[in-house]
Every structure is written in structure tokens, then in C-alpha cells.
Amino acid sequence: MSAPPVPLLDVRGLAAQYGATRVLHGIDFAVAEGGITTILGANGAGKTTTLRAVCNMIRTSGEVRLAGARIDGQATETIVRQGVAHVPDGRGTFMNLSVEENLRVGAHSRRDRAEVGADFERMYAHFPRLKERRRQQAGTLSGGEQQMLAVSRALMLRPRLLLLDEPSFGLAPLIVQQLFGILRAINESEKIGMLLVEQNAAMALALADQAYLLETGRVVMSGPAEKIRNDESVRRSYLGY
């Protein structure tokens, strides 16, 4: 009997607070190697906080393991350099840099110059709009384009794990479908693990393998995405559809 595979991201007892207000009360979740996990919940449930806590951007406690190694307590930039790319809520675009510079800065910590060049082309292939606008200031892009830019910037890191904070927010449904399609393709071809935090439960559950439901900082339900999607009572009470 072989040992169970080490998850790409293994989180135990994660608690987080803003100042004196505790927002996460010790949650457990995991992302399998090459898998897609989604964390769902209403506004204020603590989803964005979870992603921030994984990157140690706020005060946290608990254990966070990346492919078996503890990363909790390390500086954000150190965690990022180990292959964790975070597409933050609000996209975090460098407004005054050009599109191309946004991508280039995404590859900041990489040493393999030739490969970076190839990755530029790959991103432009995924998102032709970005290629059209590469010399434009990123602040002039539309919401959807900035989202694509944010995802591309994160991918320029060649991450092992991609954290996505509400990528569908403020986007037209067609664009969201396009984006999620690309995410699935990338996950399948490059085996990048993904932790997706979403309010749009339907789309997230269609994409992910594992799902967790968060309610005021606690996991109230977890399991294979398929199962949760097909469970009518769960959908009605927690996901609103």
C-alpha cells in the first residue's frame, strides 16, 4: 500500500485576524497536486482573508504546507518565490506600467531569461487582447482585460500553485466562461494547482475537483465539487441556486 500523495497545499488550523477582529477561526483545507480546489461562501465569509492568510499578508496562525514544507510565517515575497502566485481581489494591476511591463514584472523572480520570452508568447496566445494592447498603460484597460492581465502576470511566475481571488468579479458572463476555460486548459496542460475563491458558485463548481464552503470564518461543508454541485439541499441553503 503506497502512502497518500502529498498535497500541493495543506492548510491546518488557519486562523487570521485584522487588528483585534478575528475573521478565520481555524480552518482546514487542501489542494491536490495538479488539482483545483474552490472555496465558496457569501460576502464576509472570509474567502479573501483565506488567500491573504496563505500568503501571510495579514496576521495569521496555523500550519500552511507547500508540497510538505512549512511556509507559514515567511515573508510574502519569500512564499511567492517558492512558486505561489496570487491573483488578488481588485486585480492589483500596476496601473502606471504598460501591459508588457506588468507581465515582465510578474517574471521578476525568475532567472531563466529565454524561457521568460517564450512565456510572453504563451500569454499572448491565451489572451490576444493583451498582445494588441501591450504598450498601453495598464490602467486604461477594461475590467475584463485587467483580469486577464492579472492572471497572465501570475502565470509569468511559472507557479506551482495559483491563488485566484474572485476572478469572475465584475466580468460579463461570456468573459468569465472564456477565462475559466483557459484556466482549465492551463491546469490540464501544465498541471498547475489552483485555489479558487469565488462567489459565483456555479462556475467554480464546474471547474474545481474539491470544494469547501466557508461561513463566517468556518468551514461548514467540504467534499468533491461534483457531489456538492449535485446536492440540491446544499445548493439551496448555502449557494442560493
Place this chain on the structure above:
Amino acid sequence: MDQFLHQVLSGLATGGIYASVALALVMIYQATHLVNFAQGQMAMFTTYLAWALLQAGVPYWGAFAITVVGAFVLGVAIERIVIRPVENAPILAVVIVFIALLVIFNSVAGWIFSYTIKPFPSPFPKEPLFGNSYVSSHELGSTAITLVVLLLLFAFFRFTPLGLAMRAAAQNPVSSRLVGIRVGWMLALGWGLAAAIGAIAGMMVAPTVFLEPNMMGGILLYAFAGALLGGIDSPGGAVLGGFIVGVLENVVGAYVGTELKLTLALVVIIGVLVVRPSGMLGKVHVVRV
């Protein structure tokens, strides 16, 4: 007409100095949204170090190089050791720390090197180029040096990965961390570069105004005026503003009298702030209610 041309060219030379210091101010402002009031004193202090090296017999350009590198290290050290602990303190506390640095540098310079005015050599020949009567070799030379420095900086920020990282860190520290940029060190680098620029400015201006602990006071004020005029958040603007203020100062000084030079700076500053606070090239900040 001759006189006027001479004043303008002379003004461009001093303007180059103001432009450099203004650029140093803008660099730190962009990264921290704070103005380094101690910039002038740090420049003065490093110029004294150059003087000490020269006294010890080091040839000019050797002393120049060592001073620039030394200033860079000093700037980095100050940011890491003195500024970092108060990074998150209220803004006025940080202003006080800047002021404390200003005062410390001024006092230590006076203590080590005394307050007597010292001459500082210029690396450029005494005779004007081609015997012209408009601009001295030193003015020409220092303008050339400041232009070279500014061009190098521009190229650094625009075309190198490190320059890109520094720009990113200044604009958006949170997103910068998320691409793996060590924001703290970018800030320290910015301080180092600003200090190096200040040292060069100091060494270029010392031959004209003579070396003494308060030599950078007026220059700092003019650099402020230039940075504001050009746009406090625009490096290009700061440079442009510096040159304009240099010429203005010289021309007005020649025709109106030199006792009110500082008052002129005040008028420029107030004028800019009243008419167009974002300066000529700065972005107009629209506050969304």
C-alpha cells in the same frame, strides 16, 4: 543680450544641480509619499567626505567614485537602520525623524570638519572652453555630468529589470510583494541612489558656493521648487522644473537683486501650489468621493 545669454547658460548649469537634487527628492517621494528633508544635508556630508579624500591625496576622479559609492551605501544604511523602524508610524513621526537626520548630519559635519568655509576643487579647467565669454568650463562640465547622470538613471529605470522592480515597488508595494519583489530592499536602493545623486550634486556645486555645513540649504529649497514646478510625482517633470528654476533664479537675480533669491523660491512654490499643484508634468489627482 550678451549678459542675458550668460545668465541663462549659468542658470542652466545651476539648474542641472537643482534638477539632480529634485530628482532625488522625487524618487524618495514616489516610493514613500514623503519628502526627504535631510537630502541636502546628506549631500553636504558626502561632499565633505570627498574633500577629506582629496586632502589625503586621492586623485579627483578616484575620490569622486569612492564618494558616490560611499554615499550609496550610506543611503541604503540609513533607510534600513533609521527609517525602517518608523515605517508604520504616523506621518509626523517620520517627518521628525527626517528632521533629526538633517540636524545630525549638519552637526556632525560641523564637528568633524569645523564650520570654516573650505574651497573645493573643480575637475574642469579654469579657462573657458574656446575662450567663450558666456559660460565657464566648470558650468559646462557640471551640466554635462548632471545630464549624464540623469540619462543613466532614466535608462536604468526604463530598461533594466531592477529599475522596473523599483518602479513597481514604489507604485504598488502590495502587488509587488505578490510577484516576489523584496519591497523593503527596493526602498533601500532608492535611498541609496538618491544619496549618490546628492553626492554628485554636492561635488558639482561646492566649487561655486564653497564647502560649509549650510551650503545645501538654498539649493534644497530650489530643488523643492523645481520638483513642485515640474510635478512632484514625475521624474521628468522634476528635471525640467529644476532647470527652469535655475534659469529663473539667475535671470531674476541679475535684474532684481540677489538678496531676495530665497523669497523668489517661496514665490515660485506658492505660485505653483495655487495655480496648479500637480505641476507641469505631474498627474492631476482626481479624488473620487
Place this chain on the structure above:
Amino acid sequence: MNGARGQRRLIGVVLLLVAACALPFLIGSNYRVFQMTLVLAYAIALLGLNMLTGYNGQISLGHGAFYAIGAYSAAIMMDKLGVPYWATIPVAGALCFVAGFLFGLPALRLEGLYLALATFALGVAMPQILKHEALARWTGGSQGIVIVKPDAPAWSGLSQDQWLYFFTLAWVVVFFVLGWNLLRGRIGRAMVAIRDQPIAAQAMGVNTSLVKSLTFGVSALYTGAAGALGAIAVQFVAPDSFDIFLSITLLVGVVIGGLASISGAFFGALFIQFIPNIADQISKAAPWAIYGVVLIAFMYLMPSGVVGLLRLLQARWARRRKSVRATDPSSPVTQRSET
């Protein structure tokens, strides 16, 4: 003022006043009395600056200029116009109010850094303006003006220095009571609202421009009156005593004492009067370097000033008292909350 806390405060203030009155007789040396007179004058100046910076959020690096205007007004009135010394204070204050209000008008649109720079320019330019030959007839140019020290009235039996001390103390009481009233009234609340949420304040009908200009004016009034008092004590005004370092020193005093606090003015005044002397004693060669190091240390340890630290300690002590009371079954658990 309400309740037990208000009473305690009043008693505290009265005690302080009594102590202040006793001080000149306890110190002995006339020089020390003179130094304490300066502390009182600085306290008024610091209260003025604190109104602008602490309560209204406008940074000024040029208040030395208003101190200078007040000082020179008093000197010119006494020396050239024969005005008795006690009449110069309100006039100096009024002049500075107008100057501050006028300066405040264009400065209205400037925020934070930009205002700091504009006031910094004012502070740097002031000595030059004072030395200018066009004004030299009145200002005495670079030489400045010497003021004759006023005599104490015969019935008081006090020395000149002691009399000046009480004269200044009287003004301290007047200005602090007026200031306290202003700050806790409608205008004071408007000032703080503008500092914290300018847009919301405007939306609620606060005339932001008027309040900001008025605050500038009042702040300049206080600092100018302090300048006049200081000039009379020092008996001398000269352009170089009012350089940018004075403006810097005033700001330092406000921050060290504690922003947005009235009592902070005294801690700040004590600091700016005595720490340079102490620094001088520690190192004759580089006293300002020591001063700078002390400043940095203060900012590391108490970025909210002395008053901020005291409030922190007070809050901790109050919390401990509360928890002790709560666990003590015989004490009333419900009590009026201490804010």
C-alpha cells in the same frame, strides 16, 4: 465638564496653577526664571501650532515666521512707537491672525506634503525678508532691535524676571482657557471633522474653507502672541533667531508633546527649551547631533508624543482596575464607563 472625571481634572489644573505660581520663588536664580518664562511662551506657540496640525491636520513647517512677526511687532511697537509692553501682545496677536488667515487662504487647497513645503518655504525665506533693506528702517536690518526690559511695578515687590514670568503666566491662562473653549465647541469639532473626514464634513454643511483659514489665523495669532512674549523676555530680536530651525523646533515640540492635546504643549515646551541645553552639556562639539538622536529615540519609543504615552499607560491602568473590580464580588460590576 461632567462628573467625577471633570472634577478631578479641574482640581489637577488648579494644583498645577498653584505650583506654577510658586515656581519662581522656589527656583531662585533669575536665569532659571527667565528660562521658565520662555517655556510658558513656547507653550502658547505650541498650542497654536497644535490647533493647526494636531486638531485640523494641516502640517506647518513655517510657524517660526509667525513667531517672528509677533516678536518684531512687539519690538517695533515698543522701540519705535513707544507702546507699553503689555499692550503689544494683543496687537501682535491680531496682526498675526490677519497674516495667518491671509496665508491660509491660498494654502487651503494644499494637502499634507504640499502645505508642508509651502510653509517650509515661508520659514526659510523669513530671515531674508527681515534683513531686507527696504524694511530695515523698521526692522533694524541684520542688527535687529534691542528692547528695554520692562520694570516690575513697585507694589509687587518682584524682580523684573519674576514679574515677566507672571505676566506671561497670566497670558498662558487666558490663551489656554480660550483655546480649550474653542476646541471643545462647534468650531473645534469642525476642525477635527475636517482633519479626519474632510469630504464627509463638507457634505454635512461644514464650511471647510472658512474653518481651515480661521484655524490658520488663530494658530498664527497664538504663535505671534507667543513671539511677542518671547521677545520681551529675551529683550532682543534679530533676523537669524527666526530661521527655519525655529519652525522645525516648534513642530518638534508639538509632536513630542503629543498631537491634538492641550497639555502636550507644556511637555513639548519643556523639551524644546531644555533638551538642547542638556545636549550641549553632553557634547560641546556636536550638541545638535545628540538632540537629533534624542528625537529619533522619542519617535521610536513614543510616536504619539508624551501625552500619547501617558494616555496609553492610563488606559492600561484603567483596564486593570476594571478587571480587578469585576472579579471582586463586593464591588458594583456596573459602573459608568470611563472614556
